[in-house]
Amino acid sequence: MQDAFVAAFGAGLKPGKSHRLRIASLSGPDPVAVAGADLVVAVGAAAARAAATGNDAPVLAALISQQEATTLRTQAGNRRLGAIVLDQPMLRTLRLTRLVAPGARRATALFGSENTAAESQFRLNAKRVGLIPETTRIDDEGQLGAALDRLLQSNQVLVAVPDGQIFNRNTAMSILLTSYRYRTPVIGFSEAYVRAGAIAAVFSAPDDIGRQAAEWVNEMSDFAQLADQTREPRYFRIAVNDRVSQALGLETRDAEALAQAIRSEERRP
Template structure:
């Protein structure tokens, strides 16, 4: 461990003043992680970028303050939370539900980038695709109830009303049936306890039996039969990460959604519901223009 720390210090001494040391870490290593790190290396040739397995990292406080940490999974985030000291840190692809169980307060130099689609973007996507919609149905459970206010505000901003039902037992279809009878569409929340491989068939078939489109909660659900969703692919995550790295850490928000995203949609579902479906590119462009007028 001491050799690793000495190695880090020697590298920093040898680097030019304009070079940044960016350390990626996670509890596992795989080709997808290496591809992500290598892509950032190609984009930022003047920075020292490397992957260090979580088991090989010293305590956060022992890392140089001038380095930047990028954490890629929950175990590496838990490791960072154990020490209030340490270099500026970005934790990627953390879900809102995961973060709700994190101990407070968070380290001052920690910034979280959510893996969830932004409720505001999903609601604006619903408005673009269904301009006449007035009521949005949303299923939630005990763990996701804290997000309801954010979804209500997002619906209100689009001139829509949020209709909610608690779904404590996914074998009980009554909450879903109530929403389908009292809303114009169903918005899927990024909650794997509710929206998963066991519930997807019943959710989608029941919704379309009632001629109600489903927005979200993910690109995989769109492939399964929901109408459309916001998502971020590797390129979007790299673009969002670069924006953070180009800013001084003092300006990093404590949390936020990826600034770059795409739209995916299901043309077959759109046709079956008689919904005119613009191209994914034009939808993403309109959503982005709405955020950056």
């Protein structure tokens, strides 16, 4: 994962830059050796935590979630922290939802008790694409089964959002199985979740984020400009699960055609 990011990042940097750049790619919390660096590009959550707390250089964190970026900013003493998160724009995900489940009128999503911003974005953007939104908040995993039973009885598609309180290793498969029992398609947020049984997902690969990180570095004259900035993925891909779509009576769609359709919508003013 890190290798693909590093390759795309290095290939995307403009030649002739005088900045000394060091990429911190760690699997553990060991201190990052960054003496003299103008910028630390930290790949993954472990590297981002180490870089943000272990030095005074500006940090560009990549391949982390929005929740991880928020936590880093709260805990880190280094305030010159920018991030490119893996979380897709909510409107992009809901455009995919509309394309792969064109007959759906109602869409639902579950959120952790503190994820109010994402819930608001879901409601707003569902309406933008012509879907009636219904959401619920979960305080603990014990509430998940009852909430799913209630929501899936009246909604025609479940949109999975990257909220660790809802979708984690303990719950991800049971959510898919419950949704399948109700014959409700699930829109995922990762390629792995599509392989597990979601009908489709929009996601960004490490080289997509590496390319975007290089473009961000190229446009900056001062790395202090990173401070408190978070950018959503610019480049993305679509994954589809034809087998599950067919089992649910949905038309199968070509992944690249779906991606092109969404890109066309995003280019419109």
